[in-house]
Amino acid sequence: MNVRYFEPMKHWEDGDIFMPKQLPWYPYAFQTPMSRATLRSRPLLKSFHNFLITEAELGNISRQEAVSMIPPLLLDIKPHHKVLDVCAAPGSKTMQIIEMMHCDEKIPEGLILANDIDNSRCYLLVRQALKRMPTSNCIVINEDAAFLPSLSIDKDTSEPLLFDRVLCDVICSGDGTFRKSPDMWQSWNPVKGLGLHKLQVNIAQRAAQLLAVNGEFFSISFIIFKFMI
Structure with a gap:
């Protein structure tokens, strides 16, 4: 890849x-400030653009912002962990978790539970994550994150399933992304962010209830107001 595409x-x-x-x-991760328009329009990049599309469809590569790759990395996910991805769609972080869980050649003992409230986004999640990176260790569910049901994996006990790692990428106003989308300033007002505060807290609280003792919890929100969660 370096010789064929990057060096020229x-x-x-x-x-x-x-x-x-x-x-x-981050191992095997590359970054470029090139825009999508440049990738699509420049004849010199046609071969590279086709390579990205093909390999992404095959599940060999994934395209996402570098900042969104940080949370799964900090959670230090191991093959034996039970992981809850609370608001998982469209699935880029779920793919990272799958990759981390399959870090060696053995079949992992762990479990990934990927949830999203939106049914259509769950289909997108399956396409983005499971069709590109097939694994029997990931389950996709369609639930309201603020009211996630208690689950059990042992038929002989009613003890709820608790997770070693919880990733909580809650719904937010997105105003923390002004760096890459300056046009958002034209329609921004503080009410958008404040209006989501109660929902964000409810999601975070329910997710925290499903965290095992000594587990790790990571919450994400692209906001200006630091008191949102």
Whole structure:
């Protein structure tokens, strides 16, 4: 990949084309500030663009922002962990979790429960994650995250299933993404974020109730107001 696609870009850099560079903190991850429009429109990048599309469909690569890759990394997920992805769609972080759980050649003992309240987004989650990275260790459910039901995996006991790792990427106003979407300022007002506060707290509280003793909980929200969660 480096020789065939990245190295030639050194000679094409012109303010729109930038050679991808490896992230120092995430293995096998590369980053480029090139826009999607540049990837699609520049003839020099046609072969690279087709490569990205093909390999993404096959599940060999995944395209996402570097910042969204941080939460699963910090959770330090192991093959034996039971992991709850509370608001999982469209599935990029779920794919990371699957990859981490299958970090060796053995069939992992752990479990990934990926949930989303939106039925259509659950279909997207299945397509994005499970069709590209098939695994028998991931279950997709369609529930309201604020009222996630208690589950049991042992028919001989009624003890609820608790999770070693919980990823809580709650619904938010998205105003913390002004860096990449400055046009959002035109329609921004504090009511959008404040209006979601109660729902965010309810989701976080229910997710925390499903966390096992000594487990790790990570909540994400792209907001300006730090007191949202």
